Amino acid sequence: EPEVTQTPSHQVTQMGQEVILRCVPISNHLYFYWYRQILGQKVEFLVSFYNNEISEKSEIFDDQFSVERPDGSNFTLKIRSTKLEDSAMYFCASSGPSGTADLYGYTFGSGTRLTVV
Amino acid sequence: RKEVEQDPGPFNVPEGATVAFNCTYSNSASQSFFWYRQDCRKEPKLLMSVYSSGNEDGRFTAQLNRASQYISLLIRDSKLSDSATYLCVVSPPRGGATNKLIFGTGTLLAVQP
Numbered sequence: 001e002p003e004v005t006q007t008p009s010h011q012v013t014q015m016g017q018e019v020i021l022r023c024v025p026i027s028n029h030l031y032f033y034w035y036r037q038i039l040g041q042k043v044e045f046l047v048s049f050y051n052n053e054i055s056e057k058s059e060i061f062d063d064q065f066s067v068e069r070p071d072g073s074n075f076t077l078k079i080r081s082t083k084l085e086d087s088a089m090y091f092c093a094s095s096g097p098s099g100t101a102d103l104y105g106y107t108f109g110s111g112t113r114l115t116v117v
Numbered sequence: 118r119k120e121v122e123q124d125p126g127p128f129n130v131p132e133g134a135t136v137a138f139n140c141t142y143s144n145s146a147s148q149s150f151f152w153y154r155q156d157c158r159k160e161p162k163l164l165m166s167v168y169s170s171g172n173e174d175g176r177f178t179a180q181l182n183r184a185s186q187y188i189s190l191l192i193r194d195s196k197l198s199d200s201a202t203y204l205c206v207v208s209p210p211r212g213g214a215t216n217k218l219i220f221g222t223g224t225l226l227a228v229q230p
Contacts, residue, residue, distance in 0.1 A: 035218075044202070045217045072190050091161070105163040108161055110159065111159075
């Protein structure tokens with residue numbers, strides 16, 4: 001079964017440092033997403049990406065965050081100048097052609113646990 | 118009002134029991150509805166989509182009431198392996214190309230031997 005792959009599985013960083021979280025979506029999917037889940041809280045939408053640009057972003061996704069699809073396979077989330085409150089599990093997800101997410105939902109990666117110290 | 122609201126539980130039930138989870142959503146124009154399952158410190162995994170006519174997948178039955186903005190999940194003959202957090206998930210009206218998902222906080226189910 002196709003998978004969304006995320007690396008690293010756990011990242012520890014010092015406050016103020018920049019981190020890059022990496023994702024390899026399913027190869028024939030067109031829509032890519034980042035979500036985060038602070039421990040004990042709900043999964044929250046950060047950003048969606050389609051046709052090489054951001055299609056929607058949440059209030060959480062401020063200037064500290066950026067996304068990029070540097071080549072045909074990787075999808076990255078960069079967090080500049082990390083804060084303690086950025087500590088969370090970050091999930092990448094992808095979905096197929098328009099409409100399929102309505103029927104089949106997404107495929108999520110196993111997540112990157114980011115710990116800011 | 119929260120966009121998607123669920124009883125956080127926990128629901129502690131014995132093996133073999135039937136358990137029902139409920140969920141309400143605030144946006145009446147929401148497009149799509151799902152139940153996801155999340156094990157501790159793992160990613161959400163799609164359990165089933167929810168259709169207006171109601172749908173069943175083995176021991177799991179999902180129902181949608183658009184008039185009441187209410188979604189339910191029924192699990193029959195609970196197994197120990199059903200222990201997890203069940204997430205009610207809604208997709209808002211599609212204003213563009215995005216199919217973003219809005220998650221509830223989840224309902225924790227613990228099936229006891």
